[in-house]
Amino acid sequence: NAGVTQTPKFRVLKTGQSMTLLCAQDMNHEYMYWYRQDPGMGLRLIHYSVGEGTTAKGEVPDGYNVSRLKKQNFLLGLESAAPSQTSVYFCASSTPGTSGVKHFGPGTRLTVL
Amino acid sequence: GDSVTQMEGPVTLSEEAFLTINCTYTATGYPSLFWYVQYPGEGLQLLLKATKADDKGSNKGFEATYRKETTSFHLEKGSVQVSDSAVYFCALSESGFNKFYFGSGTKLNVKP
Numbered sequence: 064n065a066g067v068t069q070t071p072k073f074r075v076l077k078t079g080q081s082m083t084l085l086c087a088q089d090m091n092h093e094y095m096y097w098y099r100q101d102p103g104m105g106l107r108l109i110h111y112s113v114g115e116g117t118t119a120k121g122e123v124p125d126g127y128n129v130s131r132l133k134k135q136n137f138l139l140g141l142e143s144a145a146p147s148q149t150s151v152y153f154c155a156s157s158t159p160g161t162s163g164v165k166h167f168g169p170g171t172r173l174t175v176l
Numbered sequence: 177g178d179s180v181t182q183m184e185g186p187v188t189l190s191e192e193a194f195l196t197i198n199c200t201y202t203a204t205g206y207p208s209l210f211w212y213v214q215y216p217g218e219g220l221q222l223l224l225k226a227t228k229a230d231d232k233g234s235n236k237g238f239e240a241t242y243r244k245e246t247t248s249f250h251l252e253k254g255s256v257q258v259s260d261s262a263v264y265f266c267a268l269s270e271s272g273f274n275k276f277y278f279g280s281g282t283k284l285n286v287k288p
Binding site for chain 2: 067108163165169
């Protein structure tokens with residue numbers, strides 16, 4: 064039982080390049096999330112999904128796209144990377160409900176030059 | 177709107193000292209409250225939670241009590257260890273899958 068895994072762990076991009084971050088979970092969770100973590104700002108929700116084939120915008124969605132073609136996978140795409148997207152990205156999954164605990168992946172550290 | 181406010185860090189303590197990290201919240205309904213811990217280079221892990229007023233969450237010697245009257249969920253531990261050095265996040269969850277709010281995090285450094 065690997066929980067939530069993320070690939071890659073580190074990436075350096077040049078401004079304007081594109082990339083996709085992959086999140087996978089093996090807990091059969093309905094809900095999945097992408098957060099970014101910046102110093103002094105906690106975690107901010109980028110996009111989320113409440114089930115296969117569904118996605119929705121979070122607090123800071125601009126410049127990102129997502130897809131959830133399979134229940135266990137949630138992809139985060141950057142079409143044209145900008146230095147402001149330099150951050151640590153965390154994927155999470157959970158069961159429904161307010162007391163549903165979020166399980167986090169180990170994070171992807173992205174630097175955009 | 178909903179929000180979570182934590183004390184700013186870093187907090188530096190000697191081993192075996194008493195720890196308190198303050199957390200207060202603003203919510204329109206009846207949220208569940210959480211403490212997450214992030215060890216260096218890792219993702220966040222649930223430390224403890226409480227789902228209703230007066231509930232006490234506890235784990236690994238850490239405790240926090242859901243105080244509705246003071247809208248607080250302070251984290252405490254009686255005797256910290258070097259291995260407790262990490263960043264601690266307070267969070268709340270209200271009805272709705274996207275209504276999950278994190279505080280800014282408090283870094284704890286424990287010296288031997």
